[in-house]
Amino acid sequence: MTKLKKILKIYKPFTKAGLQSAMAYRTNFTFFVIGESLYCFVLYFIWKAVFASGGSNTFMGFSITDITVYVFLSNIVKFLIDTDSTVSMAEEIKDGSIIMRMIKPVNIDHSLLTFELGNKIMMIFCIFLPVMLGLEIYRYVILGKIAFNIFSFLLFSLSVVLGYLLSFYLNLIFGYLAFFLLNIWGFSILKGAILNFLSGATIPLAFFPGAVRAVLEQLPFASLVYAPTMIYMGKLSTNQILFTLLKQIIWLIVFVLISDFIWIKAQKRLEVQGG
Amino acid sequence: MIKVENVKKDFKKVVKDQGVKGSIKSLFNRKYEIVHAVDDISFNVDKGEILGFIGANGAGKSTTIKMLTGILTPTEGNVEINGKIPTKNRKEYVKEIGVVFGQRTQLWWDLPLVETFSVLKEIYNVDDDAFKKRMCFLNEVLELDAFIKSPVRTLSLGQRMRADLAASMIHSPKVLFLDEPTIGLDVAVKNNIRQAITQINEQEDTTIILTTHDLNDIETLCQRIVMIDKGKLIYDGTLANMKGQFGNFREVNMSLENSDEIDKLNFLDTFKLKKKDISINKTKEKVSISFNQDKLSIADMLEYLLKNTNIKDISVNDVNIEEIVCRMYGKEVSVND
Numbered sequence: 010m011t012k013l014k015k016i017l018k019i020y021k022p023f024t025k026a027g028l029q030s031a032m033a034y035r036t037n038f039t040f041f042v043i044g045e046s047l048y049c050f051v052l053y054f055i056w057k058a059v060f061a062s063g064g065s066n067t068f069m070g071f072s073i074t075d076i077t078v079y080v081f082l083s084n085i086v087k088f089l090i091d092t093d094s095t096v097s098m099a100e101e102i103k104d105g106s107i108i109m110r111m112i113k114p115v116n117i118d119h120s121l122l123t124f125e126l127g128n129k130i131m132m133i134f135c136i137f138l139p140v141m142l143g144l145e146i147y148r149y150v151i152l153g154k155i156a157f158n159i160f161s162f163l164l165f166s167l168s169v170v171l172g173y174l175l176s177f178y179l180n181l182i183f184g185y186l187a188f189f190l191l192n193i194w195g196f197s198i199l200k201g202a203i204l205n206f207l208s209g210a211t212i213p214l215a216f217f218p219g220a221v222r223a224v225l226e227q228l229p230f231a232s233l234v235y236a237p238t239m240i241y242m243g244k245l246s247t248n249q250i251l252f253t254l255l256k257q258i259i260w261l262i263v264f265v266l267i268s269d270f271i272w273i274k275a276q277k278r279l280e281v282q283g284g
Numbered sequence: 285m286i287k288v289e290n291v292k293k294d295f296k297k298v299v300k301d302q303g304v305k306g307s308i309k310s311l312f313n314r315k316y317e318i319v320h321a322v323d324d325i326s327f328n329v330d331k332g333e334i335l336g337f338i339g340a341n342g343a344g345k346s347t348t349i350k351m352l353t354g355i356l357t358p359t360e361g362n363v364e365i366n367g368k369i370p371t372k373n374r375k376e377y378v379k380e381i382g383v384v385f386g387q388r389t390q391l392w393w394d395l396p397l398v399e400t401f402s403v404l405k406e407i408y409n410v411d412d413d414a415f416k417k418r419m420c421f422l423n424e425v426l427e428l429d430a431f432i433k434s435p436v437r438t439l440s441l442g443q444r445m446r447a448d449l450a451a452s453m454i455h456s457p458k459v460l461f462l463d464e465p466t467i468g469l470d471v472a473v474k475n476n477i478r479q480a481i482t483q484i485n486e487q488e489d490t491t492i493i494l495t496t497h498d499l500n501d502i503e504t505l506c507q508r509i510v511m512i513d514k515g516k517l518i519y520d521g522t523l524a525n526m527k528g529q530f531g532n533f534r535e536v537n538m539s540l541e542n543s544d545e546i547d548k549l550n551f552l553d554t555f556k557l558k559k560k561d562i563s564i565n566k567t568k569e570k571v572s573i574s575f576n577q578d579k580l581s582i583a584d585m586l587e588y589l590l591k592n593t594n595i596k597d598i599s600v601n602d603v604n605i606e607e608i609v610c611r612m613y614g615k616e617v618s619v620n621d
Binding site: 015018019021022023025026029030033034105106108109111112113114115116276277279 | 350353354355356357374375376378379381383385388389390392394395399402403406407408409435
């Protein structure tokens with residue numbers, strides 16, 4: 010326990026600094042939010058058109074209200090679990106500034122992670138909570154009753170945290186590729202596209218044909234966006250929720266181990282470019 | 285305090301032919317070349333010593349510093365600092381050292397400077413009293429007060445370097461590695477930084493390894509220097525010794541009626557000199573000759589010049605350390621001599 014306290018004490022300033030950095034670039038942040046909201050509305054109108062042309066009120070168990078909540082919620086989750094770890098790590102390897110991290114008595118991954126948490130705290134207060142409130146009001150207006158369930162919300166929060174950690178380590182592993190490739194721009198674009206598709210951020214995985222869906226749901230990508238969103242929407246039974254959380258934990262452990270392994274290997278290969 | 289034994293560091297480098305064709309070729313058939321960035325270097329540093337580590341660009345200075353600080357793993361050989369091996373248990377090791385890479389910064393770019401210090405305080409687990417005392421001391425020697433509340437990105441290079449130096453010492457490290465701490469600074473700031481380094485070394489008996497291209501740094505700070513070239517150690521000893529060993533050179537500067545007159549003279553045969561004992565630099569207006577005064581006395585030199593050329597103006601100067609080093613870099617002086 011005291012050890013944990015000590016660790017928290019060491020990394021707390023990183024989170025604080027991350028928060029301050031995020032606030033230093035408020036304008037950037039605001040424009041980011043505006044851009045992403047526009048994207049959500051575009052998705053919303055596309056789905057509306059799809060439902061209108063289909064003539065049916067539900068599609069694969071999703072009503073138009075469900076899909077609206079899904080679009081906004083999954084995109085919120087996408088921001089929450091989104092991480093810069095690929096780019097930060099790759100950049101630091103490329104320009105050699107990773108050495109400034111290595112001369113400090115901290116873990117490389119923990120310091121990156123806790124710094125980013127600062128950014129996430131700002132995101133939770135400035136985007137997440139307002140949008141959640143908006144969604145609940147929307148659901149209340151459409152359904153005529155309060156659909157909010159504190160229990161689902163807590164499980165959802167847990168699932169998002171796991172999803173974020175998983176996303177962080179997954180992306181960090183991509184970042185470490187820079188040790189071997191030195192420039193990973195192309196890779197990270199490809200990775201982004203794949204993640205968006207397989208994580209359910211673009212289309213709910215429930216819309217895929219049975220066999221494909223069964224496979225996709227087991228992959229780690231589903232744990233990123235699809236899993237927490239479905240939990241919040243109450244689309245899963247208690248057993249399914251527990252199974253989903255278990256999957257997230259297992260994948261998280263796998264990715265942490267892989268990333269530690271690569272870091273140990275990569276450190277030996279480190280060639281600091283320039284300076 | 286610091287023991288470096290037969291340390292080597294090899295890098296693998298992809299060899300590419302020139303142009304697009306070469307790039308495509310190397311996609312399919314990669315050829316590697318092993319570069320010996322550091323080649324069998326050994327030296328020791330005692331507690332409280334300031335060691336000047338010098339060498340030309342690409343000589344392997346920074347690579348060596350990076351091995352000493354635990355960033356790079358040596359291909360071969362041992363490094364031991366304060367009884368610890370840097371690459372083993374990096375996190376424990378770096379608590380005892382402070383590092384400044386002059387071309388990079390360890391400060392938090394977007395935050396006020398003072399925030400960086402409080403972050404470092406937590407990272408190194410410095411207690412409040414010690415931290416207060418430390419900041420007082422650093423403020424005094426490095427004059428941080430004026431800009432301690434400004435965001436780091438707004439600092440001038442000189443301010444940033446002073447801040448970086450302070451940041452590397454917040455935890456009272458036993459060993460300090462300064463890689464080009466005066467790069468790009470004006471004379472006043474350089475002096476300030478040198479004073480700070482001296483003061484810290486004297487008051488806390490900190491062992492310091494310093495790399496620099498500014499030989500004034502070396503002259504004011506270091507009792508001892510280690511020089512490397514192309515990854516190999518070529519000199520290890522005191523500055524005075526080096527001057528004695530390589531530097532008994534004098535320089536004659538003169539303007540002649542016609543600079544070409546100098547071409548007619550034959551120093552080598554007249555005084556039985558070897559090529560390395562003398563070098564002549566001729567421009568339209570000026571001729572400068574530097575020569576080893578152990579082999580040829582100044583009097584003889586002047587007499588010979590006066591007799592054989594029409595001199596308008598002449599002066600004799602000491603050769604400064606920069607030229608000695610240039611000479612060594614240029615390989616005009618052979619070390620095995």
